[in-house]
Amino acid sequence: MTTIMMTKAAHKTDVIIIGAGPCGLFAVFELGLLGLSAHLVDILDKPGGQCAELYPEKPIYDIPAWPVISGQDLTDRLMEQIAPFSPQFHFGELAESLIKTPEGLWRITTDAGTSIEAPVIVIAAGGGSFMPKKPPLDGIEAYENESVFYAVRKIESFRGKRVVIAGGGDSALDWTLNLQPVAERVTLVHHRDGFRAAPHSVARMKQMAADGLIDFVVGKLDGLAGQAPTLSGVTVTAADGQRTLPAERFLCFFGLTMKLGPIAEFGLNFSENLIPVDTEKFETSVPGIFAIGDINHYPGKLKLILSGFHEAALMSQAAFQICRPGERLRFQYTTSSTQLQQRLKVA
Amino acid sequence: MKIHVTDHDGAEHELDALPGWRVMEIIRDWELPIKAECGGACACATCHVYVNEDWLDRLPELSDEELDQLAVLKDRRANSRLSCQVLMSEELDGIKVALAPASRP
Helix, strand or coil: CHHHHHHCCCEECCEEEECCCHHHHHHHHHHHHCCCCEEEEECCCCCCHHHHHCCCCCEECCECCECCEEHHHHHHHHHHHHHHHCCEEEECCCEEEEEECCCCCEEEEECCCCEEEECEEEECCCCCEEEECCCCCCCHHHHECCCEECCCCCHHHHCCCEEEEECCEHHHHHHHHHHCCCCCEEEEEECCCCCECCHHHHHHHHHHHHCCCCEEEEEEEEEEECCCCCCCEEEEEECCEEEEEECCEEEECCCEEEECHHHHHCCCCCECCEEECCCCCCECCCCCEEECHHHEECCCCCCCHHHHHHHHHHHHHHHHHHHCCCCCCCCCCCCCCHHHHHHCCCC | CEEEEECCCCCEEEEECCCCCEHHHHHHHCCCCCCCCCCCCCCCCCCEEEECHHHHHHCCCCCHHHHHHHHCCCCCCCCEEEHHHCECCHHHCCCEEEECHHHCC
């Protein structure tokens, strides 16, 4: 195992950003203006962090020059703004370990075995890593990764199985539709006959249920049956009483919640799950490691997106000094500097 | 205008409240421990509270969004609400809530 991981060559870059939320994305911009390249690692499968995951449709009113913008639109605009700097994204990966290499670089390794090396680390992890919310069923942990899953990583492991899917959002609907041709039988369970999902997915699911291709049960989850980790069924209470739906696989899509995760083990100081930083560079207790956005703390800190943007700009100045020792950093404006405009690919 | 909050350790707090504020915002403003990670978007259920029975009838109706969040809570009770979905008004002056386990930071 270790040998396989070691043979994968490490990516090299100037800055590794943990977290692709608004602050991580804007950090790419500020670093890019200074000629610094960046890789970003995010456990989500898309950019935007909380903005994209928790409130993509909700309006935000305190972004400068945007009287109102949704979480998703803000994310899309940031992606457009940083495109000239060609950041490398590692989505769906958890930054698992941080070590210092013999050459004096930081090396981040993810749970997918990706290694990235850089002189500077920026932690822009917001409230931490998004982890699946678990259903309130006793003993569910004993079935996890064997017969109970919170994401589909390998469709093949559902082939020929009876699958119960719980949830009322797009993930639950999409996987009901996608696994139907593969699984022996798919049963979707939701506590009400209403969904927060794309209307066409809901319509397709309803049609499949009407055609007898899948089952849809309005009910409450009660428990799991079978000798863990082998699942034999999922017990639910529906309008007509309690019953056990036979199943070898249970997929649960109850949304995500944030947990600090492995960054707690990176050797940084933490104070109540926040990382103390200075307000000149937004550097942590460890030189070369910075923290910006919701995850940091300093006197007067406001957890606002605009604060994170400011922090990204100042952090970048300090990151330059580390990445380009001895080079002089010139302060320039994007309106007038040819060099900046070339970096922005507009000149 | 006041709200009464029992924290996770059972201690009681009387907090000054303002009309139009969400109960979650008041609790956070007075720096009682409440996770409220989505900041009031009804997207996380980490501002879960139990509302004193005497006040239940006066609360706004549950939206489908709030029901979806409550449905997945381990410690849900009949008087469970998300405190970000309860806006203070004259008729809620004096409301009593207790912080539920899911709201612990």
